[in-house]
Amino acid sequence: MSEDAAAFFVPVAGGFEPTELTRGPWNPDSQHAGPPAALIGRAIERCEAAAEPDPAALAPDWIVGRVTYEILRPIPIARLEVEARVRRPGRRVQLLEAELRDADGPLVLGRGWRIRGDRTELPAGLASEDPESPARLAGRPTGELGPPDGPDDGGRSDFFPTEQEVGYHTAMEYRFVRGSFVEAGPATSWMRMRHPLIAGERPSPLQRVLVAADSGNGISSALDFRRYLFINVDLTVHLHRMPVGEWVCVDALTVPEPSGVGLADAALYDERGPIGRAAQTLLVAERRR
DSSP: OGGGGGGGGGTTTTEEEGGGGBOOOOTTTBBEEEEEHHHHHHHHOOOOOOSSOOOOSSTEEEEEEEEEEOSSSBBSSSOEEEEEEEEEOSSSEEEEEEEEEEEEEEEEEEEEEEEEEEOOOOOOTTTTTTTTHHHHHOOOOOOOHHHHHHOOOBOOOOOOOOOOSSSSHHHHEEEEEEEEEEEEEEEEEEEESSSOOOTTTOHHHHHHHHHHTTTTTHHHSSTTTTTEEESSSSEEESSSOOOOSOOEEEEEEEEEESSSEEEEEEEETTEEEEEEEEEEEEEEOOOOO
């Protein structure tokens, strides 16, 4: 693998060239949605509010509290462009829009709320990193109580068969503390990027969590991958805190319905505690023979 290929994307004039590390499990010519989600997140967190009346509001303490993605069609392993703009400017709260596209038009539409995070003193026991916080004691989608065990307590798991030697499944490191790729049902996995999102750049905390958040339906598959498709048409990530460190935990449950619609619900953690939640609407169908 070349030096440039040791990243999910390589910058090119006016856009980005995806490498084989972005390849997803459904089609060898299409990307896993995690890296493109992070690419859009990068555009959102870097977007400047050109019409912002108060220059001080552009301070680096803006926090992305939510990002929603509408996946319009499969994302090809081909040259991409991404553009973000401020839809609703503000001193403390901003709504941003982003579009990921290829030569044929839009692929993914993103919307994110960006909040200016002024430091606020809270009563003891409320913040998520406090051992007594209700957020740390709440039940998880997998049915467990309290935060999951850390990545050092997890084990490696074989990825479900993709017939591809290189892809997203080799670009990420997984440590399961419950379940596995080849075991149907709820699962809890710590995930870490083996490579940067952009060649020559260090991933931001937001990028690290967005690369992983789209994996909820993959790690907690309720159906046999060889017989069924369970592809997400969207992704919504809510974050009340940015992750610290390289590891992000996805504690996920997938619920398929005979109607052909499903939901993947995931709680997100770093090694200090809960950081947010992710949800995916799923298309559920039998594979065509």
